[in-house]
Amino acid sequence: MRLDPAIRDQVLATVPSLRAFAISLCGNIDRADDLVQETLLRALAHIDSFRPGTNMPAWLFTILRNLFRSEYRKRRREVEDTDGRYAETLKSQPEQTGRVEFNEFRAALGKLPSDQREALILVGASGFSYEDTATICGCAVGTIKSRVNRARTRLADLLAIDSVDDFGPDRATRAVLAGGGRS
Amino acid sequence: MKSGKTVNIETPAPNENKPEARDAMGRPVTQRKSEVRLGREVQARIGQQLRALYDDVVSEGVPQHIADLVRRLSEQDDGAA
Numbered sequence: 001m002r003l004d005p006a007i008r009d010q011v012l013a014t015v016p017s018l019r020a021f022a023i024s025l026c027g028n029i030d031r032a033d034d035l036v037q038e039t040l041l042r043a044l045a046h047i048d049s050f051r052p053g054t055n056m057p058a059w060l061f062t063i064l065r066n067l068f069r070s071e072y073r074k075r076r077r078e079v080e081d082t083d084g085r086y087a088e089t090l091k092s093q094p095e096q097t098g099r100v101e102f103n104e105f106r107a108a109l110g111k112l113p114s115d116q117r118e119a120l121i122l123v124g125a126s127g128f129s130y131e132d133t134a135t136i137c138g139c140a141v142g143t144i145k146s147r148v149n150r151a152r153t154r155l156a157d158l159l160a161i162d163s164v165d166d167f168g169p170d171r172a173t174r175a176v177l178a179g180g181g182r183s
Numbered sequence: 184m185k186s187g188k189t190v191n192i193e194t195p196a197p198n199e200n201k202p203e204a205r206d207a208m209g210r211p212v213t214q215r216k217s218e219v220r221l222g223r224e225v226q227a228r229i230g231q232q233l234r235a236l237y238d239d240v241v242s243e244g245v246p247q248h249i250a251d252l253v254r255r256l257s258e259q260d261d262g263a264a
Contacts, residue, residue: 003257012245012253020240044256105232124230125237156225
């Protein structure tokens with residue numbers, strides 16, 4: 001069976017966002033790309049279980065997260081804790097916005113508990129609904145809402161933002177525009 | 184410590200008989216509205232930073248080796264893997 005080109009294109013269109021999520025989980029770009037590859041192998045081998053017309057990104061993210069979780073459990077001893085390394089890894093990204101505030105933000109994000117960071121990224125960056133995020137993470141919608149709220153509160157505390165000026169709004173806006181490519 | 188005026192405890196100013204109108208720090212509660220607004224602005228900034236971070240990766244698009252993999256897998260017949 002050859003894959004329907006429309007389905008293939010949906011898969012390809014999801015890859016950039018899938019990679020960004022994988023990097024946030026793995027804390028390591030090479031491992032993230034391996035995880036994305038594994039996910040695509042798994043997904044295309046079981047493409048019959050995807051119902052056309054349903055949410056392709058949510059389906060792929062669910063597979064990727066499950067693979068990461070099962071692999072993470074196996075490797076827990078050697079991987080110990082990715083939380084603290086997330087900020088470091090992201091510094092190896094091209095610094096389109098190389099600014100103090102941005103690095104502070106990365107560091108603060110890296111300090112969040114992994115379940116909170118994951119929920120915040122899926123809702124706040126990947127753009128999933130609370131419902132889709134709950135499906136991806138295999139938990140209740142209320143749990144996701146609670147994790148996202150705690151993540152936001154904790155980030156604000158970590159960044160100790162008490163003035164809008166601290167955050168350089170124009171810069172952040174430019175950074176968003178520079179990122180581009182999201183649909 | 185010097186205070187501007189002596190407060191007679193037995194005859195408080197009439198307006199201070201409304202404890203619900205002031206918060207624990209003695210500020211009028213109307214100030215809280217601006218605090219709530221600031222909270223929203225902070226959350227908006229956090230959202231912007233988060234998306235900018237994510238989009239740094241998204242903007243890299245599909246790496247060539249992954250594009251090749253998907254095309255190869257999508258063109259092979261069943262059982263070829």
